[in-house]
Amino acid sequence: MINAAGREIPSVINGYKEVMPFSGAYNNPGNGIRTISRYKTVWPGGNKVLGSIREAVEKVGLRDGMTISFHHHMRNGDYVLNMVLNEIAKMGIKDLKIAASSIFNCHEPLIGHIRNGVVTGIEANYIVGFVAKAISKGILDRPVIMRSHGGRDRAIEAGELHINVAFIAAPTADVYGNLNGIYGPSACGSLGYAFSDAKYADRVVAITDNLVDYPLTPISIDQTLVDYVVKVDRIGDPKGIVSGSTNITRDPLGLKIASMAADVIEASGFLKDGLSFQTGAGGTSLAVASFLREKMRAKRITGSFGLGGITGFFVDMLKEGLLKVLLDTQCFDLKSVESLREDSNHIEISSSMYGNPHNKGAVVNNLDVMILGATEIDTSFNVNVTTGSDGIIMGGSGGHNDTAAGSRLAIVVTNLFKGRLPIVVDKVTTVTTPGETVDVLVTEQGIAVNPRDEDLKKKLIDSNLPVVDIDKLKDMAYRLCGTPDEIRYKDRIVAVEEYRDGTVIDVIREVV
Amino acid sequence: MEIVKEAVAGTLESSDCLVMVKPYEGLKVDIESIVMERYGRRIRQIVEDVIKSMDITSGYFKIQDRGALDYCLKARIRIAIERAGVDNVR
Numbered sequence: 001m002i003n004a005a006g007r008e009i010p011s012v013i014n015g016y017k018e019v020m021p022f023s024g025a026y027n028n029p030g031n032g033i034r035t036i037s038r039y040k041t042v043w044p045g046g047n048k049v050l051g052s053i054r055e056a057v058e059k060v061g062l063r064d065g066m067t068i069s070f071h072h073h074m075r076n077g078d079y080v081l082n083m084v085l086n087e088i089a090k091m092g093i094k095d096l097k098i099a100a101s102s103i104f105n106c107h108e109p110l111i112g113h114i115r116n117g118v119v120t121g122i123e124a125n126y127i128v129g130f131v132a133k134a135i136s137k138g139i140l141d142r143p144v145i146m147r148s149h150g151g152r153d154r155a156i157e158a159g160e161l162h163i164n165v166a167f168i169a170a171p172t173a174d175v176y177g178n179l180n181g182i183y184g185p186s187a188c189g190s191l192g193y194a195f196s197d198a199k200y201a202d203r204v205v206a207i208t209d210n211l212v213d214y215p216l217t218p219i220s221i222d223q224t225l226v227d228y229v230v231k232v233d234r235i236g237d238p239k240g241i242v243s244g245s246t247n248i249t250r251d252p253l254g255l256k257i258a259s260m261a262a263d264v265i266e267a268s269g270f271l272k273d274g275l276s277f278q279t280g281a282g283g284t285s286l287a288v289a290s291f292l293r294e295k296m297r298a299k300r301i302t303g304s305f306g307l308g309g310i311t312g313f314f315v316d317m318l319k320e321g322l323l324k325v326l327l328d329t330q331c332f333d334l335k336s337v338e339s340l341r342e343d344s345n346h347i348e349i350s351s352s353m354y355g356n357p358h359n360k361g362a363v364v365n366n367l368d369v370m371i372l373g374a375t376e377i378d379t380s381f382n383v384n385v386t387t388g389s390d391g392i393i394m395g396g397s398g399g400h401n402d403t404a405a406g407s408r409l410a411i412v413v414t415n416l417f418k419g420r421l422p423i424v425v426d427k428v429t430t431v432t433t434p435g436e437t438v439d440v441l442v443t444e445q446g447i448a449v450n451p452r453d454e455d456l457k458k459k460l461i462d463s464n465l466p467v468v469d470i471d472k473l474k475d476m477a478y479r480l481c482g483t484p485d486e487i488r489y490k491d492r493i494v495a496v497e498e499y500r501d502g503t504v505i506d507v508i509r510e511v512v
Numbered sequence: 513m514e515i516v517k518e519a520v521a522g523t524l525e526s527s528d529c530l531v532m533v534k535p536y537e538g539l540k541v542d543i544e545s546i547v548m549e550r551y552g553r554r555i556r557q558i559v560e561d562v563i564k565s566m567d568i569t570s571g572y573f574k575i576q577d578r579g580a581l582d583y584c585l586k587a588r589i590r591i592a593i594e595r596a597g598v599d600n601v602r
Contacts, residue, residue: 390549419527419579420547480581484550 005382005431007506015142016496017160022505025405025437030358030501035159038202040227048177049229053087053207056228057165060203062088064095066164069201071194072102072126073169073181073330077240080169080207082109083232089118097121099161101152101193101351102398105129106240114139123161125149126396135494136392138510144495146386146508148397149329150355150362151500153196157352157359160502166201168194168226169235173208174216177226181331181348182218182341184210186236189331189340190310191220195350198225209235220348242333246311248290249283253415253444258287260465261371261413261442262295267463268409268456270368271295277369278307278403281332284413286313288371296322307354307367308332309399310346315339318346327363329354329399355402357500364399364406372400372438374414376428379470381435381450383412384428386497389421391429391487391511393495401433402500409439409456416443422477422484424470429487430497431506441470448473488512515571519595522580522588529580531592536572539563545577558582562589571596 003009003021013019020028042048050056062068068088070081081100086109088096094117101124103110108130113119123145127135135144147155155161168191171184181191186209198204198221206221211231249255265271277292279285290313296303305325306314312335317323319339326346331337339346355362364370375395376384383404388394404410414423424443439456441448446468449457460467489509499505518534541559545552559575573589580588 389547420551420581421579482551482554482582484547485553487549 003505005434005505006380007431009504009507013143013493013496013507016145020503022434022499022503025434028501028503030154030158032158034157035162035200037200048227049175049211049231053084053230053232054091056205056230057088057091059228060165060205062093062165064093067097067099067162069099069163069166069197070101071168071191071197072100072104073188073191073193074186074236074241076104076106077237078104078106078169079234079236080167081107084167085109085113085118089113089116094118095120097123099123099163101149102126103128103131107131111139123147124396125152126398127393128395132393136508136511138492138494140494143493145498146396146495147498148355148402148500149193149351149399150357150364150402151397151498151502153350153352153356154358154500155502156196156200157356158502163197163201165203165205166197168198168204168206168221170206170208171235172210172212172216173206173229174212174214175229176214177206177223177229178216178219179206179226180216180218180220182337186234186238186241187337188241189337190328190348192329192349192354193351194221196352203227205230207232207235209233242331242337246281246286246313246333247283248287251283254284255287256444257413257415257442258284259291260447261288261411262291263463263465264411264440264442264447264460265292265369265409266295267460267465269459270409271299271301273302275301275303275369276305276307276367277303277371278309278367279371280373281309281311282373285371285373286311288413289313293317293322307363310336312336318343355399355406355500357405362402362406364403367403367407369409369411370403370407372404372410372412374412374423376423376425377412377414377441378425378428379474381438381441381470382428382431383433383438384430386432387430387508389429389484391489393508397432401437404433404437405500410437411440411442412438413442416445416473417477417481420481422474422481424473424477426474430508432497434499434505443473445476446473513566513568513593513597513599515568515593515596516598517596519592521592521595524576524578527579527581527584529575529577529585529588531588532574533592533596534572536570538570541573541575543575543577546579547577555585558585559589562586566590566593568593
C-alpha cells in the first residue's frame with residue numbers, strides 16, 4: 001500500500017508488529033491506556049548497592065528473549081552499553097532486544113554480540129557508524145525499529161516497547177538510587193532520554209562512577225524508580241560525552257544560508273517578544289542562532305525559551321537575557337552542563353515532555369521556530385536524515401520529525417548539493433520527516449516555501465527574499481551534479497522507520 | 513597522445529579528485545569514489561570520453577574521486593594526461 005508520504009509500505013513486515021501505514025502527521029491521536037509498571041517493595045533496611053554488573057543482572061532476573069534499554073547521554077564516549085553486554089554475554093544469556101535511544105561508533109562491540117546471538121533485535125532513534133552499516137548489510141534477522149525521540153517515549157508509554165531492564169548511566173548516584181547527570185567525572189548534564197525508561201521498565205539498574213551519600217541533591221531520577229546501583233570505575237570517556245565547544249560554521253555558503261534563514265524568521269513575523277526556537281548543534285544551525293541573536297539584540301527582543309539539545313551558544317543567550325528559559329533534554333557541551341547545574345532557568349526535561357505526540361501536549365507544540373538539517377529533501381518537502389545517498393543507515397530522526405510537526409515554522413537549512421550529491425532531490429532515499437510538516441527550505445540558491453503555505457510565501461516575497469519553486473532548485477542541483485543512479489537494494493527489510501505516532505512512514509531495505 | 517611517464521593532477525580535497533596516470537600495456541581504469549553508488553557509471557563514462565578524445569590507446573588511470581563535479585573531473589584527467597604524455601602527432 002502507498003502511505004500518506006507517498007511510500008510503498010508492505011502490508012506485512014516479518015518480525016514487526018501489525019503495520020499501520022502513515023496516514024498524515026496529525027491523523028493518529030493514539031488511543032489506549034498508559035502502560036503499567038511493576039511494583040517492587042524495598043523493605044526498611046534494604047540495600048540497593050551491588051558489587052558488580054553481573055550481580056545486578058542476576059538480581060533483576062534477566063533471561064533469554066528480554067528487552068534491555070540504554071540512553072545515549074554519554075554519546076560516543078559511552079562505556080555502559082558495552083560493559084553490560086559483555087557481562088551478559090559471559091553469563092550465556094541470548095536473544096536480547098536492545099532498546100537504546102541512540103547507537104554510536106563506540107558501540108561497535110554490539111556487532112560481535114549480534115553475531116553470537118546475544119543480541120537479536122535493536123530499536124533506536126539514531127544509529128550511526130559501524131553498527132548502522134552492519135544493519136544495512138543485513139546482520140539482523142528482525143528489522144530494526146527506528147523512531148523519533150518523542151516516538152520512543154510514546155512507544156514505551158503505549159506498551160509497544162516494553163523494557164524488562166533499564167540500565168541507566170548515572171554520572172552521580174546516591175546509595176538509595178537517586179540520580180542526576182550534572183556532577184561527577186562523567187557529568188553529561190540532562191538525563192532527559194532516560195526518564196521513561198526509569199518510569200516504565202520492570203527493573204532499573206543505575207550504573208555510576210560517582211557514588212555519593214544519601215540524599216543526593218538535586219534529584220533527576222528518584223529512588224522510587226531505581227532497583228539497584230552499581231559502582232564502576234568509569235561510565236564514559238568525557239572526550240566523547242561532550243565536545244569541548246560547538247562552533248558556528250566559517251563556510252561562506254553556510255553563513256549565507258544561515259543569514260537567509262534568519263531573514264525568513266523575521267519576514268515570517270516571529271521576531272517578537274516571546275519568540276521560542278531550537279536549532280541543532282551543527283555549524284549552519286548555530287550560525288542561524290547567531291544571526292537571530294543579532295536581530296534580537298538590535299530590536300531589543302526577549303525570547304521565551306530555547307529548546308534542545310542545548311549548546312553553549314544558547315547558554316550565552318540565556319545569560320544575556322535574550323532567552324528567559326532553556327528546556328533541555330541533552331547537553332552538547334561542558335558549558336551547558338555547567339549552566340544546567342547553576343542556572344535555575346535552565347531546566348532538565350524528559351524526552352516525553354519534549355516530543356511525545358500522545359501525551360497531553362509536548363514542548364515542541366509550544367515552539368515557534370525550528371531550524372532543521374537534511375541529508376536529502378525532495379520536491380514534496382519530505383526530509384531524509386536516516387540514510388545516506390548510498391542507502392546505508394547513518395542517523396535517524398532524533399527530534400527531527402517531532403519538532404517539525406510541533407513547531408509553527410519549520411525551516412530546513414542546507415546546501416543545494418554537497419560534494420557532487422544533490423541534497424534537493426526528486427524523491428528522498430528514506431522519509432524521516434513528512435513534507436506536510438516542513439514549511440521552508442533555505443539553500444544558497446534560493447528559498448522554497450511549501451505550496452500549502454501561500455500566506456508565508458507572500459510574506460517572504462514582500463520582504464524581497466529570493467523565493468523560488470522547489471522544483472527549480474532540484475533542477476539546478478541535477479544540472480550541476482547530474483541525475484544520480486538509483487540505489488540497488490535487496491528485497492529484505494532491515495529497518496522500519498516509524499513516524500512519531502507509531503505508524504510506518506518508510507522501510508529501509510538491505511543494500512547490495 | 514601517448515602516455516610516456518607517470519603523472520598526477522588534482523587533490524584529495526572534498527569536491528576534487530586525484531588522477532594518476534602511468535604507462536601500461538593496454539588500457540586500464542580504476543575508479544574509487546565517495547559517490548560510487550550514485551555516480552560511478554557517469555564518472556567512468558567521463559573518464560573514457562576524455563581518454564578517447566585525446567586519442568589515448570594505452571595507459572593506467574587511477575581516479576580517486578572526492579565528489580568532484582563533471583567539469584573538474586574532465587579538467588583533472590586532461591591535465592594528468594598532458595603531464596604524462598607526448599603528442600605523437602607533432
